[in-house]
Amino acid sequence: MVKARAPKEAKNTKSHLKSRIDFLQQAADYFQQIHQQESSTKEFSDSQSSTSCTRHEIESHSSCIEKDTTDAEPANAVGQSSSASLLSNLSRVYVSHMRGVSLKTQTRLSVPVKRAFCKRCDTLLASELTCKHEVRNDSRGRRKPWADVLVKRCLTCGTEKRFPQNTKRSKKLSERHKDLAQGSREKSPTEAS
Template structure:
């Protein structure tokens, strides 16, 4: 017997297993990071500083320095998400991509691993459409900038065709006839 063809109304997502893997890794990274920051706040001393053993320079070799550079499992999971999306040619949504630091692969959570501020560099902040959200990674210091409050401009082809149709809806002249 031949396989029955799927109806046109039911469409399947290509590489569905990769999408589910990326979603799982993202959830795992956020969970681990929330547990990690919760543990750090619980370990604070009365002076407000966290206790960590000092690292001597002669004890650090290349493999240990690379481990210190990546700072744990959540960053490794974010690297894994990037590699899966590249290998499987999966496009991550902008909301997901905005939560990753591009330089150090840290998951950006406001208040714990990142800080955010609203900036308006227009003349005295008079232009409300010039608001920019600046998100700063607290581990590497990199900044990401996102426009806020303004809609994305349409493509030029869409703007030109819409403007022409508004000027001449039925091909008639836009000037009114004047009786003399």
């Protein structure tokens, strides 16, 4: 009365799910890059308009005042800010969908993919744009170099993710017990003689 073994799944049975997860990740990256480019070009254009305004002030004060009083520029700025926020929200939605698909299908995300976004708000973590990196060592006087921890702090929600940066990893508990057992065996013959 032996149970028949269930046939194993074929090698590529979840390939459509993995490709869907990859697509969602690429789409989130794409929209995040567009959001970053728009925000950087907006800052650049704002700095250019302020410098051009100061040049015009020197030449003729009235032309600068006319530029500032036009109603077309504030409406355009509102449209740009709303589209930029939509793009950042769209990338967060895609990351949320990616996490949902991986949870529902029980497929694991790779470590670099999991480290690329915030667990709390699903923002893609781009260094110096959406997160800050710092290496902390909470030991006294930073005496223990193996206690270094890389801390990524999300600028959107303030969540911190910690990643150990130690090169010397501690042994697993089972390995430590084996070493203790071997050490006691080696000592016992020398003590007996």
